Amino acid sequence: MRLRRLSVMTNLIKLSLTYEQIAKEKITDNYAWHKKAWELFQHHPELKLRRNRPESEKGPTPFLSRYTAKSQHVELLVVSDFEPQMPNWCTEQTWRVVTISNEFLSQPTYQFDLYANPTKAIKKPNGQGGFTKNRQRLTWLDEFSQTKWLIRKSASHGFIVRDDFPLKLDKPVDHRFNKNGEKGLHIGVRFQGILEVTDHEKFKRAFREGIGSAKGFGFGLLLIKPLRI
Known part of the structure; x- marks a missing residue:
């Protein structure tokens, strides 16, 4: 539901x-x-x-x-x-x-600023020769892999990252937290660049629902500013 x-x-x-x-x-x-x-x-x-x-x-x-x-x-x-x-x-x-407004989210091109938790999901051994139901998430730490992660995400979220403009990536930042007595770690990366919308419905959903994992912990919010190019 x-x-x-x-x-x-x-x-x-x-x-x-x-x-x-x-x-x-x-x-x-x-x-x-x-x-x-x-x-x-x-x-x-x-x-x-x-x-x-x-x-x-x-x-x-x-x-x-x-x-x-x-x-x-x-x-x-x-x-x-x-x-x-x-x-x-x-x-x-x-x-x-x-x-x-819907009009603001219906523009063709935007400058964007995304703080995300770029991860990959891998199988986690259960200690009995098999794997757990939930996969373990590992953060991409090198810039090449982080860029590839963003390109993959953009394809499924209704936009492309323009490669004729610079894409800026900040160094990863550790965010340690304590949730109900259990310690955890998320790693954040800031992406800044220019995007072009290819599917406005998917793009609007990405703006409302976020990109990547750990969205409940301050990651995945896509800040955008319309551009005329």
Whole structure:
């Protein structure tokens, strides 16, 4: 059952928190940011029901998020088709909601900025001569493989990465987190370049549902700006 309510308009929520606020709210890792982002949508009863379902039945995360450290504050961006509600740890001055129209997502060419977790899935031995049901994800760490990963993803998400413009990749960054007492690691890579849309329906879905794995931990949100080339 898909909870995502695809509509003509999608919400882009922009928040900023000072480092003092972050310390007060005990936001220490990606999972803590994820839980904070959930608070924007906890007033939706259908999302509360979703959280109690098995992972295999939950479907796509109903929002995407990305946080960026600035000199005086941290900016949190959230994309969702669900209407957000301003939490009590935010103020009118640091909270902004922008509607993303269907027209904005129907342009032919965009400048893009993607922070993703580029991985490959491999079989995981179960210790009994076989393999577990769930595959293990390993992150691509070299730039060549990361670029190939992005090209493969773009093909399935309705766009191509223009090779006549520079594609910039930042060095991988480790993001360690603690989820319910279990430690984990995601590795993030920032991609910046120019894309051309080949299938607008797939592209719009990619904008709303994200690209790659670990989308619930601040990865996969595609920031775009229309271009005239």
